[in-house]
Amino acid sequence: MDFDYENLAQRWDILLDKLARIFGKRPEDLNAVLFLIGVQELGKGHRFFTKEEKQDLMHIAICKVLSFSGVYALEGIDQDGWPHWKALRPLPFINTVEQEKLLKAHVLLYFEQEVFNS
Numbered sequence: 001m002d003f004d005y006e007n008l009a010q011r012w013d014i015l016l017d018k019l020a021r022i023f024g025k026r027p028e029d030l031n032a033v034l035f036l037i038g039v040q041e042l043g044k045g046h047r048f049f050t051k052e053e054k055q056d057l058m059h060i061a062i063c064k065v066l067s068f069s070g071v072y073a074l075e076g077i078d079q080d081g082w083p084h085w086k087a088l089r090p091l092p093f094i095n096t097v098e099q100e101k102l103l104k105a106h107v108l109l110y111f112e113q114e115v116f117n118s
Contacts, residue, residue: 012104015111030100033107037061040115041083056082065106066091068113 019033020026027033038057039046041064049057063072063085075086094102 008101008104008108011108015108018111018116030103030107031058034058034061034065034103037064037107037110042081044081060085062103065103065110068106068109 015033016026019036023036027036035054035057038059038061039049041060042057060083063074063083066072067074067085070088071091072085073088075084077083091102
C-alpha cells in the first residue's frame with residue numbers, strides 16, 4: 001500500500017485539530033491518538049484503564065491500523081470483549097522515525113475510512 005508521506009505532517013496536524021474539536025483537547029502525540037483508537041475499537045466507552053489495559057489498548061490500535069496493509073487480522077473477541085489480532089506477516093525492519101511515519105499514515109487511513117467517512 002502506498003502512502004502520501006509528502007503531506008503527512010500537514011494531514012497529521014489537520015487530524016489533531018479535528019480531534020481537538022471533538023474531545024476539547026488536542027492529543028499530544030501519536031501515542032495519545034493510538035490510545036483513542038484503542039478505546040474506540042474496544043467499544044466499551046471511556047472509563048478508567050489500568051496501566052496494563054492502556055498498553056493493551058495501544059496494541060489493539062496498532063494492530064487495527066496495520067490491518068489496512070495486511071500485517072494483522074482480527075482473530076476474535078475474548079469473553080471480556082477484548083479483540084485479539086493475529087500477525088499475518090512481519091513488519092519490515094525500519095528505524096523509529098520511519099516507524100512513526102508508517103503508523104501515522106495508517107492512523108490517517110483509519111480515520112479517513114472508519115471514522116470521518118461514516
